Amino acid sequence: MDAIIDLIPPKVAAYIPGLDTSAYVYATxxxxxxxxxxxxxxxxxxxxxxxxxxxxxxxxxxxxxxxxxxxxxxxxxxxxxxxxxxxxxxxxxxxxxxxxxxxxxxxxxxxxxxxxxxxxxxxxxxxxxxxxxxxxxxxxxxxxxxxxxxxxxxxxxxxxxxxxxxxxxxxxxxxxxxxxxxxxxxxxxxxxxxxxxxxxxxxxxxxxxxxxxxxxxxxxAKREAKEAKETKESKETQETKASVSTPSTPPRKSERLAEAAATAAAATPAAIDNGTATPRRRVAGRKSAIANETLAASPMRVTRSRSKARSEAEGSE
Incomplete structure (x- = not known):
């Protein structure tokens, strides 16, 4: 029986009813x-x-x-x-x-x-x-x-x-x-x-x-900040590419000026060919008329006429 008690842990042996624990060694x-x-x-x-x-x-x-x-x-x-x-x-x-x-x-x-x-x-x-x-x-x-x-x-x-x-x-x-x-x-x-x-x-x-x-x-936190920065830069780059690829709409005033210039360029050759008075022709015609009037009323022209008349009279005499 003592051999069995030695094999059983004390914490188990202490609570087994009727089991002799006299083999325990107590000290102080x-x-x-x-x-x-x-x-x-x-x-x-x-x-x-x-x-x-x-x-x-x-x-x-x-x-x-x-x-x-x-x-x-x-x-x-x-x-x-x-x-x-x-x-x-x-x-x-x-x-x-x-x-x-x-x-x-x-x-x-x-x-x-x-x-x-x-x-x-x-x-x-x-x-x-x-x-x-x-x-x-x-x-x-x-x-x-x-x-x-x-x-x-x-x-x-x-x-x-x-x-x-x-x-x-x-x-x-x-x-x-x-x-x-x-x-x-x-x-x-x-x-x-x-x-x-x-x-x-x-x-x-x-x-x-x-x-x-x-x-x-x-x-x-660093990875998230880096990803947010890269996302922002990527978005800005895409927006820049989109703005460059899309042509800007010209203002309405520029359209009107361009149309007027095109109309003037198309009309000028036709006016010259038809003899229509262009600004340069109007100036030239005005000069010719003034020159004719001047010659008609100048003393030289009168003198020449009188001389010619006198010579004709003398010849007839």
Missing amino acids: GADLINFEKRSLLISAASIVFNPLYWNILARNEYRKKPLQKIFGGSLGATYFFFVTIFSLGILRDFLYERALAEQPHWALLGHPGFKALALVLFGLGQLFVVTSIWALGLVGTYLGDYCGILMSERVTCFPFNVLEDPMYVGSAMAFLGTAIWCESAAGLALSALVWVVYAIALKYEGPFTSMIYEKDAEAK
């Missing part, structure tokens, strides 16, 4: 945490390693995109993060429970009130984690924005309308609930380490993620 004071157990240090190392892994690798992916080159795009890199982060999370949880199983129990946490608190913490924590993944989706949860797949808008549904970082908070709550359920002081210490590591990670993740979306918004 400084003996509540056994630092000589390697499983405790390995669990602490995995808790610290996981956030470092995805933060360092994700930032490098955002700047240099090595995973996108290897896996052929943003989606392949995101799936790589999903597989590795999810697997490391399962390994971390396994190492955590193994470490608690090798640590002494704290009798104080065996109170039914603490057991109920453990259930509430674990249940709410898992609810926050699962609903966060559901709200963000696989790509949003596993660093798709670091791989170039950005969400179109901020997620405001549950649990993000209750907590700013529900996934980290929920995970820490689940760790704490497990520690209380297992009556482990070492589990409380590891849960505190989980929260400290997450808090530090958020100090770096939050601003960096905000920077990614701010840069994307600036790039979109």
Whole structure:
């Protein structure tokens, strides 16, 4: 029977009716945490390693995109993060429970009130984690924005309308609930380490993620401004071409002047051919008439007439 109890996790064994839990080792004071157990240090190392892994690798992916080159795009890199982060999370949880199983129990946490608190913490924590993944989706949860797949808008549904970082908070709550359920002081210490590591990670993740979306918004604004400018220039060019290709309508005054000039050009040759008095002919005719009148009335003409008459008279004599 003792062998069966050793195989059953304490959090399950504590609530099986009639099961003997006398094999549990309880401690007090400084003996509540056994630092000589390697499983405790390995669990602490995995808790610290996981956030470092995805933060360092994700930032490098955002700047240099090595995973996108290897896996052929943003989606392949995101799936790589999903597989590795999810697997490391399962390994971390396994190492955590193994470490608690090798640590002494704290009798104080065996109170039914603490057991109920453990259930509430674990249940709410898992609810926050699962609903966060559901709200963000696989790509949003596993660093798709670091791989170039950005969400179109901020997620405001549950649990993000209750907590700013529900996934980290929920995970820490689940760790704490497990520690209380297992009556482990070492589990409380590891849960505190989980929260400290997450808090530090958020100090770096939050601003960096905000920077990614701010840069994307600036790039979109520049693209829209450039497209609007190109559209405006294209429209102006089309309007200019249309105005050049369409002949302008001459004013009515110009039409009348052109018609008068054409009429005058057509009438002038005919007038000259018919002998009609043109302005130049009228001047010439007027000069001829004046010249005739002058000759008729001039003294020379009279004298010549008298001389001719005298010579005729003398000849007749």
